[in-house]
Amino acid sequence: MQDQKNSEVLVQAADEPPPSNERKLEGWQKLLLAVLCIGYATFHLMVLNVFPIETWSFRIMHIAGALAIGYLLVAAWTTDGLDGNGTWIRPIEYPPLLIALGLGGYSFFCVVYAFVAADEMMPDPWIFGTSGWPLVLSTVVAIGAGWLFKPRDHRIGWYDWILAINSLSVAGYLLFNLAALQFRAGVMPIPSDMLFSIAGVLLILELTRRVAGMALLVIAGLFIVYTFAGPYLPGILNHDGYRMDRFFSYIYTDSGILGPTTAVSSTYIILFIAFGAFLQISKVGDYFVNFAFAIAGRARGGPAKVAVFASGLMGMINGTSAGNVVATGSLTIPLMKRVGYRPQSAGAIEAAASTGGQIMPPVMGAGAFIMAEITGIPYTELIVAALIPACLYFMSVFFMVDFEAAKMGMRGMRQDELPVLSKLMKQIYLFLPIIILIGALYMGYSVIRAGTLGLVSALVVSWLSPNKMGPIGVLRALEATTKMSIQLIAVCACAGIIVGVIGLTGVGLRFSSLLLDIADKSQLIALFFAMVISIVLGMGMPTTAAYAVAASVVAPGLIQLGIPPLVAHFFVFYYAVISAITPPVALAAYAGGAIAGADPMKTSVTAFKLGLAAFIVPYMFFYSHGLLMEGEWHVILRNAATATVGVYMLSGAVMNWFHGRLPMLMRVVLFIAALMLISGGFITDIVGIVMGAVLFFWQKTRKPSEKAPLKADAEA
Template identity: 40%
Template sequence: MSLSFLSRFLTSGARRDPTHCAGWVLKPLAALIAVGIVWVTTIQIVQIYAMTIVFLGLMLALVFLSTGATASSNRDRVPVWDGLLAAASLAISAYFWFNNERIITRITLLDELTTGDLVCGSGLLLITLEATRRTVGPGLTSIVLMFLAYNLWGDLLPGVLGHGPIDYPHFLDVLAFTTDGIFGAPIRVALTYVFLFGLFGTFLSRAGGGDFFFDAAAAVSGRSPGGPAKIAVASSGLYGTISGSPTADVVTTGSITIPMMKKLGYSGAVAGGIEVAASTGGSILPPVMGSAAFIMAEFTGIRYTDIAVAAIVPALLYYFCLYLQVHLRSLKDGITGLDDVPALADTMRRGGMFLVPLLALVAALLIGYSPNFVAAFGTLAVVAVAMSRRETRFGLKGLYDILAEATLRIVPVVAACAAAGLVVGGLSMTGLGVKVADLIFLIAGSNLFVSLLVAAVITLVLGMGMPTPSVYILAAVLVAPALTKLGVSLMAAHLFLVYYASLSAMTPPIAVAAFAAAPIALANPLAVGLAAVRISITAFVVPFAFVYNEGVLLSGSTGQIVLACVATAAAAGCLCLATEGYWKRQLGVVHRLCFLGAGVGLMVPSYQVQMASALAAAIGGWLVWHGMAADRSA
């Protein structure tokens, strides 16, 4: 598979510039949608099905106004065909709106669909697929089409994969006229949590919060070995937790950090890989995390606050591993830090106020407010601190631009969530999720470790070319039931999938974040993806640690939690040393094997094994120290 084919496979339509003629319609509509969403999610109570109908229709219209049919489409002009598709989106939405009472009260599969239902339902299906292709690319669209084909013609398959006959009206009824399909949980999450937290992130970024995060990271770690790489790790993590998108994070922060790393001696692939790994972790970093965490809350019924709290230690372990491997690699390669970095005191004096919105988020979460109001409080806090200084203050024009930008940012997410709803609705029709769970049991038996390996591989494969929320949705439906049947808690099973859904953004061969970083790094995207995996390889084992020992998820007694966190952190450190093969000096094979064995053993939930592993780590450390002493005496 050539790189040119992969690039085309991931290519979506050209994004139009709203400052040109399209902006006469595009920006006002986007800003108006933002105001409406804030109103119906925080102030006015509206029937949820009717709300999702209007939201999806308006967002699909925005897709065709803001995104061309191909990557080479005109970015300044909206062709007549796209205008007609936008109008069709609004017309179909209007049909569903005027008939929403009948649709809500009808009995699925018993009350026949009318001719208007068949026409508008089919139109909605086709428009959703085209919107997905334009915004996300052919990768997700191809997967959705495969699942839809399975729904319609899977009855022709022999054996357990086959299912009962499903005719087209049955197929369309479930996908377009129930809350199990297009208007299901993914779209509801995009309408509420995802949009409101995206609005918070847009306000914070426009007010200067992103610059503050970068300067703070530079002030803390810029002078140490590999300073620019550590700046990338810290700033991308902080920015990623409010953006929720590894690709957007790479493009935003990577345009600064990748050239800085290359100047100090990192190759293009390694510089891009470090940025990709750092940006990917933002999707699992509380307090905001990414869209997948909100969808997890909707799917599982677990409060988002509980999910964010449980994700704290795994996220910190991810960045601990990444930071340590960057540090060791920088020492090994002799890469120094920066000479000219901002003073921490000056940075805090200029931008420390941007910590207030984050504290407001955390406080609202801990008090117990719903995610909608948590995002609203955080946004109000951003506005308050921005208005406190003349240089960060924005007027009505700035507010208008922010509202429009926030809406346009989530256009691809909405299309992906609508497409994911098609898959989820189809799975409920065919029972494929149960069959996949049975297949996992067939492969792994009752062995939890093998089942987790299979689950991780399936999630990473599903993630080829797909956005993180869509990957998690598919994995949650296909894989999670098998894990919970083996005794894994609901929290651990779904966080495991959220974690690997996020990691899929940087895992070759189709790593969307790596493809975004490649043009900035002037490097091969596959090389960037491989470098990202290598620099964060230890982080791939962290999910296994919290499945086997839920103390890492802050569950259990205080003693159990402390022991689990200390043991897992020590294990991660040992694995980093084994991976990089460097600690004050180049490590030999025996040293690395000692640290590898210690790292694996410290994650085993057995006191005896952990003690033996700690002894192995001590032996490895003694051997390194003894070798250094011998070198000094020589």
């Protein structure tokens, strides 16, 4: 009975809570949103597996549906502390309501009329000739009203209804004129092309602000301004500039918003989010956390090691660093504090481990799918290449956690606080969805088919567990799929704007030339420059957008240096990911700090220290391609073994504990030994191993008092 109680406590690794501006709808609005979410997810699964449609049409409908549902789901400002008794509309809001509704309604009528009554080949000029400006003005007024008239309850604001309808108007125009747009967009645009595209861009930017914050919005805005300001800028930033009609019609094509980032969000991302949603609803995700507790909970500093294991497992089904922090950290962080970790350390450990979830095969978040789309490298090759670096990262965090636990004299959790491993082993079949996913990929199935098989297997496996998924459970999973997808879809669409600007202006090629000039002096400096750009782009931006932009700006330059595309893109990808724990803007660390009740900046600095190995791993596989599974097996094995010893020593140097406390000089020696092993050369490996061995035996000869923990065993 006690075991069952403990298990029930541990499985409460809560689902990711909604953002503070996500509405908590009631009544018919809640039902309508649920129906729309279920229909949206079902539409994607059907198109991907049963009824394929034309690519541009699918992506247009994908973005339009996300925009419409996003505006109904997410308010313009926080809804925390609101109840259901606010006034839906005040007299001062009537003028903007009438203006936005009248103009937006007219545009929507014109689009519907075009489909119902107009000649498809040659619609009357007034239909689209008079509806573009009303749509833009309606969108501007509704967005402004959302900013000005903040929510007073959880009901959907009138301005959000209008923005949702305007999203459908944009999609309707694009679909009706699709064949013509594919020929003339960005080359010979007409005024309505520009106006409907402007409305679409505004809608994407506003939803991105709501779901991802101001940072990405500001960056996208700067890139849009750069398109027109190019003639007035110096050096590599200078270009001839573009007319508004050419730019905005170009940006809403497969060179921009409908390009690689949306291709990924409309296929792989939503499919694997559905896979994760089915695992969550069937409680398989909770089983992952319980399994991690049973394996590592009794070790010293047990909850911190559980955080490392659980975040790696959850990372396979969770696409965001901050989301992973909230999903597992709501359980592990309080337990870490109980066994003696400082609040900032507890939050930082969870943030560092959760960030690693985005580089953990077999899913690796949205960035891996974008990498496959951009490089043309098969996804199965990418997840094989990611395996050793991901293991090195998690081993490094594990070693640091263990060293800190030893240094602080911490205990593990008691047996009666943990689930019973023997009982969990009887449910080991709950790992089958992951095994089937991996197996299907390596049997040659496409990523979409493999993801679908994994999703179906999660449903079937649930029937063998206490948490059987019936029709209601399936509908809940489909609803959760759409709600969890909205942020990534908006981010991918916004990243498409930035990628389109980079391609149109050629600024990416100029940065490549700059990297080549730097590499003439030092290739290492060029890599350092690429690292800084990737991290800076990732500060405050979701990983997906950060990688998409960095891959357009930095990766081509690295490839021109002679670096293989796989290495170049992984190099950029890693730094885009770990920007989530890099001060001063570290979103994952801030989330961990909030749960732990710690200072956000101190938490981010500690997370940066714990994730230090991730800053070195890309240089490791740059110098030793064997770490990406390239080369002879014995080279791969040697590189992996020496790199493992290297990150072990690096962890000891960072945490100032290597089988005992280290004097400053010995700490420096250990750090140098770690770098020797990390460089990958045979001679340097031998030197590093010898230095580490000498230091190890020196530690063993020291007095016990010099190796004692800093404080007594922490009590629960």
